[in-house]
Amino acid sequence: MVAVTALILMAGCGGGGSSSSGSSGEVSALALPDRIQLSNVDEAGAARASRSIFRAAARGIYNDTDTDYTNAVKRSWVDDTDALDMINTILGVCNETSYSNFINAGPYKALVRDDDDSQQSQSGNTTTSTTTETLMEIIVDVTRASNTAPMIIKVWLYVNGPNDQPMLVRGYFEVTEGVSEEYPYGAMTAHFKGNMVNEDGDEGLEVMQMALSVSAEEGNVVIENVDDEGIAGGWESHRKVRVVANADVTQGNAYVYDQETEWNEDEGGEFLPPPTVSQIAFNETYFKETEEGQDPAVYAKDDLKHRIYRYKLFDAETGAETRLNSGFPIEFETDSGTKNGYVGYYGLWTNNNLTLASGATVSDMDGNEYTVFRAAGKLTKHTASQMPLGDLTGVELSKWADGTDAIITWDGSSFIEIGYRDQSNGQIVYYPEGDPNIAEVTFTEWDGAWCEPLKSFLRIGTLYAGGATPDNSSTVYFHTEQTLSPSEATDLTLYTWAFTLDMPIDQTVVDQAQDSQNSYWGNESEKSFHFIASEMMLYDAAEENQVSLSGLDIPEGNMLQWGYHLGPLTTEQYFNDQEPYFWEANNAEVYYTWNTGTDQWNQYVTVRDANGNFASFDPPLSFAYTHSTANDANGEATNDGKRFRLEYDGFSLNMPWAYNPESGQWEPQINLADGTQLEDADGNQYVIKGIEECLIMNEVEDPTGITFENEEEVGEPTLTYDSSQTDLVGAVPTDVVLRVIKGEVIE
Helix, strand or coil, X not given: CCCCHHHCCCCCCCCCCCCCCXXXXXXXXXXXXXXXXXXXXXXXXXXXXXXXXXXHCCCCCCCCCCCHHHHCCCEEEECCCHHHHHHHHHHHHHXXXXXXXXXXXXXXXXXXXXXXXXXXXXXXXXXHHHCCCCEEEEEEEEEECCCCCXXXXXXXXXXXXXXXXXXXXXXXXXXXXXXXXCCCCCEEEEEEEEEEECCCCCEEEEEEEEEEEEEEECCEEEEEEEEEEECCCCCEEEEEEEEEEECCCCCEEEEEEEEECEEECCCCEEECCCCEEEEEEECCCEEEEEECCCCCEEEEEEEEEEEEEEEEEEECCCCCECCCCCEEEEEEEECCEEXXXXXXXXXXXXXXXXXXXXXXXXXXXXXXXXXXEEECEEEEEEEEEEEEHHHHECCCEEEEECCEEEEEEECCCCEEEEEEEXXXXXXXXXXXXXXXCCCECCCXXXXXXXXXXXXXXXXXXXXXXXXXXCCCCCEEEEEEEEECCCCCCCCEEEEECCCCCCCCCCHHHHHCHHHHHHHHCCCCCCEEXXXXXXXCEEEECCCCCECCCCCCCCCCCCCCCCCEEEEEEECCCCCCCCCCCHHHHHHCCEEEEEEECCCHHHCEEEEECCCCCECCCCCCEEEEEECCHHHECCCCCCCCCCEEEEEECCCCEEXXXXXXXXXXXXXXXXXXXXXXEEECCCCCEEEEEEEEEEEEEEECCCCCCCCCCCCCCCCCCCCCCCHHHHHCCCCCCCCCCEEEECCEECC
């Protein structure tokens, strides 16, 4: 809902951090920082934990001079205040669009992977194997009259605004100084506004105004930011920031004003609480924050923890970067002009969430044409695995029961409910100590729970079969999941004793689905289906009718509202007339499930080339990883011995995330040290390197005696939003060519 939060991109991946001759040949881009932080940190403290892995790692040449591994740039920043999130967001936009390559080249498009610091699975019933990769489209126009003139950057982009409705954001930068010794963060001003977009595509209510400035005055770096977002009486956010630091940014002060709508459970609605006002002071060694009416908190700048947001994968012997053919950008024509998208292993994404019908024509950046292929469902393969229950100690699991997504953990002797997931925002609410809801959880034989670190559903109820009492040595059985792509799929005959809708599926079948399911149990029977790989479609036994909900009306409250889940489906007939072991299918080494529905996430979408061949993409590399303290970037033992399923999609190693109630943020559950080794199912060896990380300063327990020579209160900013600046941005350009995708310039 926060407009600027929606802009958070992968800062530092583009080419804006240094001067460039650009497309004009003579006029250079002004160098901007990839990020602004209040404080420089002790480099030794930042590297201390990471170095430990090299003592444990097997020696090879991957970390020799001039390998891809050693040349991969690590981008680190200090989490010294949330106050600069907005400014760093804007710098991230600049860098991710590779603006320095397009001085005076006219407007162009950049597709940016929407991969911010808070992205993770927030549902107990989802898996990354069914995720569609999404990108964000930005239109940029960079101009500079000469090497003595300011550099002007205009930005247009669509993001989600209040109530998750589309919003058009315009931005206008005027950059007067690049990064230098005198201007450590350069000098610039920028103004932004956001307007809601009506159903007819016209601009509506203005719901965002923001301004920022970065300058150097009398030897000081001065940063100001004002930001107002939302709709009065609805969701609102108001923030003001002023920072004054010395030239080398080793000491300084800041003022932070923050006010945002909160939810009052007692009153059952949103309200705008009083603002919080904080004063910040920092020097070479310490960082101090004093919130109005609260005791100050002091943090040590040489005592740091790593929070790693992105990794790259390399060959363990040669250090060569592991590259996958994970997808490519596309463009297509609409009544409102040329639009862009991206097709890959996870499916098809389009800007503005446009739906492309099956058979629609698209083209890649070389002009090669493809047709959109859309199947009405997805076939998922489930492969058996197992682990000792003790490896799950302390791991959070999601157990859905009676309309509640309960968060439970194994404490070494029993499963305990510790909180629940708020379905309105995906955040975990933990019960306070002593709360009566903190209690042992019981399971029936058929119960289970979703484990996000393993990206699998765990059949925990089987541990209690026959009155057994599980312990750490008990074996937990589960299946890893993989949604099949055309290159992996084959024709299959599949069997099930599960409840199935009558075929053909028509509106009457949908309307009577619940009654049919209620009357099924006790009258079970085996059914067979056929999956046709060339169509990526499931048919009934006669191969006459598709297992699909396409074209049908699924009313709210119908059991098929979120789709039709069919399975387990096996390639063997697990049952006989005397004793139908229905649930034994869930224990098969491999079984399948079919999901179909009216939503795009229930469908499989890809493209075919001119010869009718499916586009081929590399599946993510999957790793069964057991964590150890030696591999932990912070040397922590919290997750020692725990199992995780990691996937590398060619862009980053996807890690499990967990909600931290202390910080109120989603964070990576584990942080791997550089050089950590991974092995895939075929025995291939890889090493990882973190290339984007946040450094967290640890709080000083007893700050008595710590002083700041120049500590002083900083007043609120004098900067105000100037609508005349955003008016200069103008209408959204049309017929703009895509030039950058995921930070890479398209040649």
